[in-house]
Amino acid sequence: DQQVKQNSPSLSVQEGRISILNCDYTNSMFDYFLWYKKYPAEGPTFLISISSIKDKNEDGRFTVFLNKSAKHLSLHIVPSQPGDSAVYFCAASSIQGAQKLVFGQGTRLTINP
C-alpha cells in the first residue's frame, strides 16, 4: 500500500520556467512533509519541509504548497536552473507513526537549456 505517491515518474522543463512537482498521500495522520533532491550515486539531500499547520513554505526559489483537504502537496521551483536536474522525493511522517518517513517513488526532473 503506497501511502505517498508521486504519479509522474519524470518531468521536463525549460530553463527559466517554473517546475511543479506533485505528491499525493493517503494517510490523514501525516503531519510533516518534506522534499528531498537526489543526484545519481549520492544520498538524498533535504530541500524543504512543511508542517500540516501551514499551507505554504517558501525558501528562495523553492516553495512547497500543502492542500490538506485534497491530501496533496506540490513543490514549485522558479526559475528552474540546469542544476535542478535530479530526482525529487516527497516524504511524509507523523508523530503517531514515530516520525518515520514514508517516501514516494520519486520524479526525475530534467531542466533543458
Added chain:
Amino acid sequence: ETGVTQTPRHLVMGMTNKKSLKCEQHLGHNAMYWYKQSAKKPLELMFVYSLEERVENNSVPSRFSPECPNSSHLFLHLHTLQPEDSALYLCASSQQGIPGNTIYFGEGSWLTVV
C-alpha cells in the same frame, strides 16, 4: 559534507562473503536509520535505532544484521547475501522528539552481490 558519512562507498561481494557497512553521524542526533534503494522502487526503511535501541525492523531478512554501538555509529553486517540484495544502502540520522523530523542522509553505499 552532509554530516553523515558512510563507508565504503562501493562494495562488491560474493554470496558467501561477510562484510559490513559503516555509518557515522556528526550532527548530535539521537536516531539513526538504514534505508535501501533498489531500482525503480521507493526508498525502503530497513531499521531504526533511537537512543541506541532498535525500535524498528521492517521485516528485513536475517542476512542483514544492524549494530548501533553508540548514538554516532551504525553498522550493517552482511552475510550470505543474494544477487537481489544489490542496491544502494543509505544511512541517515535525525533528532527525534522535536516537531518535524528531518532526516539527513549519507551519500550511500553501493552494494553489488555477485
